[in-house]
Every structure is written in structure tokens, then in C-alpha cells.
Amino acid sequence: MSVETPLPVLKPADFASDQEVRWCPGCGDYSILAQMKKVMPTLGVPREKVVFISGIGCSSRFPYYMNTYGMHTIHGRAPAVATGLKTSRPDLQVWVITGDGDGLSIGGNHLMHCIRRNMDLNIVLFNNRIYGLTKGQYSPTSPLGKRTKSTPMGAIDNPLHPLSIAIGCEATFVARSIDTNVKHLEQTLKRAAGHKGTAFVEVYQNCNVFNDGAWSYAKDRDTKAETTLELEHGKPLIFGKDRDKGVRLNGLEPEVVELGKGITEDDLLFHDEKSAEPSLAYLLSRMRHEDGFPEPIGVFRSVDKPRYDELINDQITQATSERGPGDLDKLFNAGETWTVE
Amino acid sequence: MATVAEKGVEQLDAATVRFCGDSGDGMQLAGTQFTQTSALAGNDVATFPDFPAEIRAPRGTKAGVSGFQIHFSSHEIFTPGDAVDALVAMNPAALATNLVDLRPGGILVCNSSAFDKKGLEQAGYETNPLEDGSLEGQYKLHSVDMTKVTRDAVEGLGLSVKEADRCRNFFAMGLVFWLYDRSLDPTLRFIEDKFAKRPDVVQANTAALKAGFNYGETVEAIHTQYHVPKAKLEPGTYRNIMGNTALAWGLMAAAKASEKRLYLGAYPITPASDILHELCKHKNYDVMTFQAEDEIAAMTATIGAAFAGAMAVTASSGPGIALKGEGMGLAVIMELPMIVINVQRGGPSTGLPTKTEQSDLLQAVFGRNGECPMPIIAASSPGDCFDTAQEAWRLAVKHMTPVFLLTDGYIANGSEPWQVPKFSDLPKIPITHPGPLNEGEEFNAYQRDEWLARPWALPGTPTLEHRLGGLEKQDVTGNVSYDPTNHQHMIDTRAQKVAMIAEDIPEQAVDGATEGDLLVLSWGGPYGACATAVHTAQKAGKSVSHAHLRYINPFPKNLGDLLGSFKRVLIPELNCGQLSVLIRDRYMIDTVGLNKVQGKPFTVGEIVEKINELVA
Ligand SMILES: Cc1ncc(C[n+]2csc(CCOP(=O)(O)OP(=O)(O)O)c2C)c(N)n1
Ligand code: SF4
Secondary structure, three states, rough: OOOOOOOOOHHHHHHHHHOOOOOOOOOOOOHHHHHHHHHHHHOOOHHOOOOOOOOOOHHHHHHHHHHOEEOOOOOOOOHHHHHHHHHOOOOOEEEEEHHHHHHHOOHHHHHHHHHHHHEEEEEEEEEEEEEEOOOOOEEOOOOOOOOEEEEEOOOOOOOOOOHHHHHHHOOEEEEEEOOOOHHHHHHHHHHHHOOOOOOOEEEEEOOOOOOOHHHHHHOOOHHHHHHHHEEEOOOOOOOOOOOOOEEEEOEEEEEEEOOOEEEEHOOOOEEOOOOOOOOOHHHOOOOHHOOOOEEEEEEEEEEEOHHHHHHHHOOOOOOHHHHHHOHHHHHHOOEEEEEEE | OOHHHHOOOEOOOEEEEEEEEOOOHHHHHHHHHHHHHHHOOOOOOEEEEEEEOOOOOOOOHHHEEEEEEEEEEEOOOOOOOOEEEEEEOOHHHHHHHHHOOOEEEEEEEEHHHHHHHHHHHOOOOOOOOOOOOOOOOEEEEEEEEEHHHHHHHOOOOOOHHHHHOOOOHHHHHHHHHHHHHOOHHHHHHHHHHOOOHHHHHHHHHHHHHHHHHHHHHHHHOOOOEOOOOOOOOOOOEEEEEEHHHHHHHHHHHHHHHHHOOOOEEEEEOOOOOHHHHHHOOHHHEEEEEEEEOOOOHHHHHHHHHHHOOOOEEEEEEHHHHHHHHHHHHHHHHOOOOEEEEEEEEEEOOOEEEOOOOOOHHHHHOOOOOOOOOOOOOEEOOOHHHHHHHHHHHHHHHHHHOOOEEEEEHHHHHHHEEEEEEOOOOOOOOOOOOOOOOOOOOOOEEEEEOOOOOOOOOOOOOOOOOOOOOOOOOOOOOOOEEHHHHHHHHHHHHHHHHHHHHHHOOOOOEEEEEOOEEEEEEOOOOOOHHHHHHHHHHHHHHEEEEEEEOOOEEEOOOOOOHHHOOOEEEEEEEOOOOOOHHHHHHHHHOOOOEOOOOOOOOOHHHHHHHHHHHOOO
């Protein structure tokens, strides 16, 4: 009879590495790190089976601070490194940590392909709408007109919206959270970890040194109820301090409406994260504060699709069962050979 | 009518045949079949396929000419031959671009049906060379209306005119097979196999092939058949193999010998793509192939796979290698084992994508940011790719470093007989991964062994959790460190680690005396031309030896002494002198370069001429 040795119960502190954390005091990254450490022991995955892979940027220092396996790689390439790792070792739980510059600028191509392959990876993009590590140039998510060190007259590039990109790449799990909304962030990371397939999470993260307050509308106690909207599967899109506002569809366009005065909850858009059709999720990802919409947080989309890491390994299994395990001597001698006496 | 008996058979020691035609004419197939048949007949063979960069250049133009050259012999040979003994030209453009290589008095078979007004114009001929007497007396010209004879041969099989005309290459093959006294059997088997689903096409190609053979036998104008007897190769079982195939198989053998899964991260590029094509056929050998979105992803996925514990490999060519540079730097600082293959082609930039060159050597040595040493080894021939792949992996795992493996288009697409090894005779490649630690022990990711190699700890192993990264590492612990003296120490250590490989590789061998007037020093594809040229010079009594480098970084440890034992050192390279730069820098000796960048390999004659110029 075998005796089951119970897994040691780990605490968040067990996931802290011995490295000194070197982000600026007050940086939103601390909170994300703290929530990650909190989530980790709840996932039932032994520490040695977890790998964090990052690119370059302040956010990408993350793996050094986790007492798991990790790789701090090169700018933008973490999704590709993770691809090689996860396909070779589907037994590992792999997290990709990236920033808005890292993931969407230099790594845009890899991010796009990684997402469409739907490998079982969790990608967390820390969006501070600025380049932190290189000291304050605008990033692909900086708003038009943003004045930075490299755009003294204002940015003239149209910004990208990370979740729109992810949904456009057929992401099977897409979510958004906010560094200071710790409960929500913890839950979001947990759900991402539970998703089988690529989970893409955008986190609004404050860079208090180069872009302080970029998300204040979504964080401030006074405004957040009006500027954000917490998504819940099967529930109508309601927001506002008094939960008196909602979003409904007018043709193909969303519009903000006030409840009452003849408009009921039933008139509103109901959130369906399981919808096979990604259009509504895309529409939600397009709702911007500056256009007068609340910005949704929570899970936009969570659907099941075949996964690259499984398929690539299945092909090896299938080939082996159909043809038998490879025999090099047979291969070398296949086809036309001749013998010299 | 002449009968078979009246035709003479002339014995030859060796011959070189080239098929050339439009890229749609099936010349590569004709060449491959002729090669296979000659190899099966016991000749030593060496081939040189030459194709245009355009998939389908306008039909009949010079830009669309595709060629395949085969050198076959009754003794050991190392090159596809300099001068062509028999040239098959399927159209005027092919004749115009290839005639220069046909030796005076050589056999010239032309498809006269393609020498019409348009064809001649496209090739720039004002008059028809088959009729204007310009070839007469210079070559043994056989002008055959291949379209007509092929159509006649396949008549009644129900083929469309277009399909019938597509059999012309089999007619041409049949005729050349007759000329060189070759059996049709291997090609007949090939036809049966390849077109198994189209019995009518099997019949047609068979008929065309036999028609070509019978044409040679019956037509009065052709008097002589040539016979090249078997070569005396080392006893064993042989097959013909191309460089890229040998490389792929060598990687598979190395994976098996080290009990690893083979992982290839690749992005298509000529002439490296065939490595990907070959490996993805063999998934049942536990081979995982990943066609990435670009070379950067191919490289970095390879790094991920190496961290995961696989035998990780990436393969590309010049422009792709340029993109991989940043990733290679990461692999170097992470000290993870993997192989980076560069099948070199003509550069700079997209250069001559289908032609051969050796001009990425300095890129391999220096083409990364920072002090970023990587061991570099180079294959010398198609068959040698098999051994080089295994050696690359042996060095990578023993010394915990990415290893650069260089080949080139000429080696990759060329072929030669290859003595089939037994897997059990191949060297094993032992790998150890550290296991879980005992209570109180500490894991140091950059603890080094006697070769300065750090441990290859795999994710999933409890207690070995560690973080690698591109930021400088503190020696032993692997923690991030900006300490100036540590950085100096790590730079020195990584360099020393690679330099120490000189203790782990064979000393440089020499073909000939170990001192004398001239040493020909070569690397990569020019091996065959240099070996043959040096043998020729040695036979002529010259004091010339040949050293061919497999190891370029580090160099074999006796190389300096060896170079110093010769009055002069000649370095033939298909670049502007890149190995010369390295040799001069390292050993402070003056070298003589023989450099060519024409997208073509060296001929033996070019090297012989240079040797003669340097030694009396
Ligand atoms: C190839 C390359 N180009 C540029 C850089 C410089 N670089 C480092 S981080 C960075 C931007 C990172 O921005 P983001 O992802 O937003 O990260 P943050 O620092 O804001 O977390 C840049 C451009 C680099 N390290 N490598
Ligand atoms: S620069 Fe900004 S993002 Fe980087 S650590 Fe400091 S506050 Fe955080």
C-alpha cells in the first residue's frame, strides 16, 4: 500500500525569492507581485512546476522575485521563449509577464502568434501606458497627444488596445484588472491560471515615476464606479455608484443608458463570456473612458478551443503509434542502398 | 542500320554530366536519378544542383535555367567536377548559359524542338547554333527533336499533349543512361513508386525513358558508349545522401544518443528549409518541429526548449541568422546548450539566395553584441554533416553553451555516397541533470565543473528553482550582479570556457607532410576542391599539404605550430578573406587568400592554378 504524502501547504511567502525587489517605491508592480504570490499557493501546482518568463522592462523583472523557475529574457520575446518551453514540457505551468511596450511594440508579432496558437499559457500584460525602464518614452498604449521625452509635441500614433488585439487574435481567455483593486486582481489571476489555453490578462498598472495617474479615473474612489464596469457572466452590464446606469446595444453600437424612465435591466446587454462569437467581447474591449464609456474589468471571454501544446504532442504520439517508435537503422537503410565488398 | 554490336564501349576513369533546361523541365529530377543510378552502380559520385532564385522565371529565358551536375568516378572524388564531359541542353537559353563549361570535344545533346524562333531570341541567338555550324567540329553534337520522339513514344496512352511533353526529361535521361551504360532499373522503380496513383503516367514516363535509351542504341550517329567502372570504396553499405538530410539525421542520431527529444525551432529560408522539411517527417522519432512566426521566435523558442531540457536546435541562413543574433546572446549568457545552424548562401542582405557562399564566418564569430563567444564548427561535405551535427551537440552539452554549426548551400544541396552507420556504433552523448537537493544544501545555478560548465537543472525538479536571464550573473549563485569585477570575471570565464574546448577536440590533421613550402588551409564546402587540387600538386612532386578545419572557434591547439611549419599558407574561401582575418589576427602570420564570391563553388583548376603560382 502506498502512503500518500500530502503536499506541503505553501504560503505566499514561500513564493518570494531571496532577491531584493528593485521597483520604484509606489510602483503598481508591487501589488501585482503580491497578488500573484497570494494566488500561487491556491492553485495546487507545486512550486517546481511553475515557470515565469518575461521580456524586458520594469515589469519583466518579475521572475527574479518569484521563487519558482524563471527566465528574464529579451525585449518582447517572452511569448516565443514560453512557446518552446511549454510545447516541450506541457507538464509545467507557464506564465508570461510583459509590459505594454514589451508585448505590443517589439513583441507584437510574437504576442499575436502566441495567442492564436492557444497554448496553455498565462500572459499578464502590465499596462502603464509608458516605457518605464527606458525612462519615460511613449508606448503603443499612450493616448494621442501624450507628451513624453520622445514626444515633446505630443504623440501622433494612434494607441493600441491590448484586449482588442488579443480578441482579434482569437484569444480564448481575455480579462482585465487593476493593480490597486487587489481582490479583483487576485480573482482574475486565479481564473487565468485555471483556463486551459492562452489566458491574456491586461492589468492597469501605475508607473508613479513616469506616468503617474494614467489610470486614476479607473482607480479613484470618487470616479471608479462611473468609469469602470465589473463584468459578470450572465449578468447585465450595469455600473455607477448607484448602479443606475447600463450599456445596451443600439444596432451594432453600444450606448450608455440610465436605468428607470422606461429602461429596465432586460434592455441591457448581458455579458456572455462563453459566447463562441468574439464580436461582443471585442465590442467591450473597445469601450473607452474618453468616449464616455465605463471600461469593463473582469473576464471578457473564456472559451474552450484546441491547444497547441496538446496538438503538437498528440502528433508525436499519433505518429509513434501509427509508425512505431523511430528506428534510426531502418531510416538510414531505407530506400536505395548498395554494398561494397 | 547500326546494331548494338557495332557500337564500341570506351572505358573511362570518371565523367561529368550536366543536365540543364528550363526550371519546369525536370532537370533536378533527371540529375538525381542519374546520380542514384551511378551510385548504385558502384561509382563514387558528387553532385552540384544549381537553380534559379525565381520559382518560375518566364519560360525559356536565361533567368529560368536550372542545372544539375554529376561527377561519377571509379576512384574517390571530392567535387562535382570542373569541366563537363556531356551536356544535355533542353533549350537555347540552357545552351547559352552552360556551354562555357563543356570541355572541347565533349558530348552535347540538344533538344532541337526548343530551338525555334522565340526560343533562340530569348537566349540571344541570332542564328540557330544547331544549324549554323558554330558548334560543328568543336563538340560531339546530337541534335534531337525530343518533343516529337517523346510524343511518338507515348502515343496511344491517352495523354494530353502537355502531359506527353512533360515526359521529355525521361527521354533525355534514357539517352544519357545509354551513353554511360547505366541500368534503367532504379529509375523504373522510382517511376512506379512516385506515380503509383497514375498508371498512365507510369507507362508514359517508362516509355519515354526506354525510348531515350533505345534511341542511343539504334541511332547511327552515336557510335560510342562510355563505361565508368566501380570505385573502390571502403567496404560497407552505402547510400547517396544530401547535406541537409545528413544534417537532419545527424541531429536525430545525437538526440537518440543523448536520450533527448529533438526540438527544432525554424522559419523557412533557402537553403536551410530542407532541414525543417526532413525533421518534420520523423515525429515518431520523438522529433518536435516548430515553424515559428519569424527567426527571432525560432531562436527564442529554441532557448525555451533548451531550458525545458530538450535537445534544442535552430537552423537558418544569413538574413535569418542576423535576426537570431540577440537571442544567441541570451543563450550565451544563460549558458544553455543548443545548436544554431547557418546554411550559408550569397549575401549581403538577400544576396544570391539559391547560390553558395561562405561569407557569414565573421558574423558567426563576431555578430552579436558584447563579448559573446560561441564555439563554431563547420561541415565539409554532405556526408560530413551527419558527424558534425553530433559533434556540435556533444560540445554543447558538455560545455553548456550554444554551438554554431556552419554549412553552405553547396554542401546542403550537394550529395555523395555515404557509408551507412549502425546506430549502436555511434558515440553516446552522456548528459546529467542535477537531482533534488538534500536538506540544507543550496543550489547554485552558476556553479562550474572542471570544464567551467554550469549545471543543467530542469524545471520540474524540486529544490532547484532558479532564474536565468539576460542581465549579468554573479558567478556561482547566478543572481543578477552589476559588480564591475564580477562582470569582468564572467566575461573572462565565458571566453575561457569556450577556449578550453581546444582541449576537448582533436588536433588538426594534415593531408601530406607536416612541414613544407605551402599549406592549403580550408574550411567548409571548398574541402573537396582543395583536397583534389592538393593531391594533384602532390602527385606533381610539389611540397604542398592540406589542412581542413572543422573547428573554427576555438582552433585546434596545434594549429599555430602547424601554420608556422610552412613557408606559406594559402586560404581558399568563398568570401573576401574571412578565415584569413581570423588566422592573421590569432597567429600573426601572413596568409595568401584565394577568394571568390560568384555564387559558385571553387573548381579544382582554380586552386591548382593558385598552388602552381605559389610553389614551383
Ligand atoms: C532590443 C531592445 N531594444 C530596446 C531595449 C530598451 N528597452 C528596455 S525596456 C523598454 C521598454 C519597456 O516598456 P514596457 O514594456 O512598457 O515596460 P515597463 O518598463 O514600462 O514595465 C525598452 C525600449 C532593449 N532592452 N532591447
Ligand atoms: S519606472 Fe515606473 S514602472 Fe518602472 S519601477 Fe518605476 S514606477 Fe514602476
